[in-house]
Amino acid sequence: MTIDEALSKLEAITKHLEEEGLPLEEAVSLFEEGIALAARIKTDLDQAKLKVRRVIEEAQGVFSLEDFDLA
Amino acid sequence: MAEDRVYSVTELNRVAREFLEEGLGPLWVKGEVSNLVSAPSGHLYFTLKDAESEVSAVRFKGRASLLPSVVLKDGLSVVAYGHLTVYEPRGRYQFVVSLLQGAGLGTAQLEFERLKEKLKGEGLFDAGRKRSLPPFPQRIGVVTSPSGAALRDILSVLERRWPLVEVYLFPSAVQGETAPLEIVEAIRSAATFNDKYAPIDVLIVGRGGGSLEDLAAFNDERVARAISACPIPIVSAVGHEIDFTIADFVADVRAPTPSAAAELAVPDSGEVLSLLRTLHRRLAHAIRSAFDRRRRLLETGLRGYIFRIPLRKAATASQGLDLRLDELHRSIVRALEARDRELLRLEDRLPLVDPRLPLRRGYCLTFTPGDPSPLRDPGRVSRGETIETRFLIGKILSRVEEVSRT
Secondary structure, X not given: XXXXXXXXXXXXXHXXXXXXXXXXXXXXXHHHHHHHHHHHHHHHHHHOOXXXXXXXXXXXXXXXXXXXXXX | OOOOOOOOHHHHHHHHHHHHHHHOOOEEEEEEEEEEEEOOOOOEEEEEEOOOOEEEEEEOHHHOOOOOOOOOXXXXXXXXXXXXXXXXXXXXXXXXEEEEEEOOOOHHHHHHHHHHHHHHHOOOOOHHHOOOOOOOOOEEEEEEOOOOXXXXXXXXXXXXXXXXXXXXXXXXOOOOOOHHHHHHHHHHHHHHHHHHOOOOOEEEEEEOOOOXXXXXXXXXXXXXXXXXXXXXXXXXXXXXXXXXXXXXXXXXXXXXXXXXXXXHHOOOHXXXXXXXXHHHHHHHHHHHHHHHHHHHHHHHHHHHHHHHOOHHHHHOOOXXXXXXXXXXXXXXXXXXXXXXXXXXXHHHOOOOOOOOHHHHOOOOEEEOOOOOOOOOOHHHOOOOOEEEEEEOOEEEEEEOOOOOOO
């Protein structure tokens, strides 16, 4: 799941949980799922490190990649 | 200089030369080049003219390398820097050019306008052709020079805003004669990569600011057509705010600088984190409300049940029924308390700062009457004043006996 998919899922879960008349069991499991998703998104963002690759097209349509470091 | 002496022609020309050279320092002249002659010696002779006048000009060989980007030709509008002198053997005055540049509003500008009108006529700039950028790109391609400041700027913005994105650099010269074809080739390479290897969501094409000559590749028709034909949405990122290029008009999105292009291309992780905090809060609030609703439901249900038992009957109700009601009530309360504890545990996992969190851990907050924020400094109350100590489940009003600060 990409981060934007995770975000929209989290938004949907939140909206669902905000509906009145949900059975308590379901509310608790939605809540737990939401918290887990939020934690995952936060971890992804916190741990992300920009990856840069230089693309070399060796022949038409044949690519090799090398890590690109600015420093 | 009024004197009776008679000058020789040679003397006259020499005096005139010294007079001109000393009387008039170096200066700028604007004009159009004509009668250009490249002498075997390497010197360039030409005439600079405008609508009404002309002047002979020469650019000596040793100076010709000063500005290699300008290729002199008849009809070119230039701004020349140099000084006036007299060519003594002929008694002609001439302008000796030491520095020369395209006049900006000369042929390059004319060519720019011509190409702009042509491509506009073909509909290449139409708003309907512009594709929007995906809000959460996973891969970004960059067509620029690997050693340029533009790339540094782009990468530092991406790193700060959205380090989740993968960057693919398609290297290309961005100025000089080979630049247009290299840029066209890099864009084509990115399109092939997108097709065969991994989808690229946005392509940034650009370079830092520069003179009109420096930006020439981005005013090249081949580059414009490559941008317009590219299947990947393109953000043009050429130069600083004031430089508009043909590439800017053709691109799906025009950014005024390379940094701005990077900002347009990715979301801001700061905004996403704040959305995340909002969703967190809503989740916590919703689950709390769900428990509260359930509790109220059970409580009114219970009361209703008791009320339905006629008083008379209730008075004489068997001990067994009393016990069963009591048991029912206690088990409901136990269940609610268990839920509450579970809820508290779940909420503890939230990295949110809940003002009641310290209270749950057993700390108290102290308030003075009329002040909504907690008291941080005991020095702000004095003996005899009333203070309120808040706990998670209640409060204590007390009067101050003694104040001391650590």
